[in-house]
Amino acid sequence: MSEMKVFLKNYMEDMVWLLLDDVLQKWPEVCGCTVCRHDIAAIALNSLQPRYVVREQGEVYSKVSVLEAQYRADVYAALTKAILLVQRKPRH
Template sequence: MKVTNLMEQIVEDVMEEHWKNLKIECTCQLCKNDILAVTLNALSPRYVAHDKGRVIVKARMMDEQMQADVLREIARAANIVSAKPSHE
């Protein structure tokens, strides 16, 4: 297993789960990627190098505060991207 930032998968999963609630005008892949990038830059990475690390990080994500923090940053990023999309 290579070293992976597990936070990327976590943010993608939370975005997918709550996408309809974000109320974003543009839902193109470019805007989704911009939201993902802005969110990941605001959150601490969670690098793992083996399956044991993956299990530990996933267990920590069960914490309601951690989930709320990720969702808050996604909503903040969605507002930023919606206000100034990187395309016409």
């Protein structure tokens, strides 16, 4: 019997990276370098409830759009707060 290759994934992590550029576009004065982007993503993810899902290797993930609609507003709000924090105190 071949074992299915499954792994855990925090779905919110995908959402944060997916929406980060969208939100950053609304704040053209905010630095969008790699360091600041990671700082913003980390702050946003720490303020969001993690949503773990079980994924199979190679699976095309079809629940994304459903979950996206459900959590989009939360992720947008968390990203906006994170952007303002990083803008106030950039690491560089």
